[in-house]
Amino acid sequence: RKEVEQDPGPFNVPEGATVAFNCTYSNSASQSFFWYRQDCRKEPKLLMSVYSSGNEDGRFTAQLNRASQYISLLIRDSKLSDSATYLCVVNSRSFQKLVFGTGTRLLVSP
C-alpha cells in the first residue's frame, strides 16, 4: 500500500465550478501536511499547508481528518489557470522528510 494515495484523475470541470480532491495517508504518526501544485514540465510549488483546524486561502480550502487519515483540497470558482496537477504531501517519518502522492490532475475548461 502506498503511503500517500490520490485519485490520479483527470478531473475535468468548467470554469466557475467547485472541485474537491481527497488524499489518504497510511502513517498515523504523520505530523505535517501540504498541498503542492505542479504545472506541466515545471517544478512542484507549495500551494498551502494543511492544519488540523482547516485553513483557507482565497478560493482554496484545505481540511485534515486525522481520525480517517485523509486530507482534502477544495477549489471554488475554478479558473483556467488552476489547471495543473495537485500533489498531496505528508511529513511521514522524520523531520523534513516528505512523502509525495502521485498527484491529481485538474483540467478547467472554458
Added chain:
Amino acid sequence: DVKVTQSSRYLVKRTGEKVFLECVQDMDHENMFWYRQDPGLGLRLIYFSYDVKMKEKGDIPEGYSVSREKKERFSLILESASTNQTSMYLCACGQGPSGEQYFGPGTRLTVT
C-alpha cells in the same frame, strides 16, 4: 523568495558515463534534497542532507551518490549512468519544523 537553481535543464548522456547534477540555493536553508520524478511513481527521495558534509540515504539511493561541501550547494552523482536512470531530477531545500520544501526547475536526464 527562495531561489533554487540546477545546473542544466536538459542533459543527454551515454550509458556508463559519470554524471554530475548540481543544485544551488540562495536562502541559507539547512536541508537539501534530491528527488527523481517518473510518470505514475511520483517524486521519490534519492538522498538528503541536513548539514554540510552530511548525507543520508532516501528511498532509492542505489546507483547514486551525493556531495555537500558548502551549505548552498548539493550535488548528485551518477557514478555509471544506466538507461533506467532516465528521469526528471529535482533538487529542493527547506528549513524549519514545518517541512515545507522549495524546488529547483529540474533536470531532465536522458541516458542512451
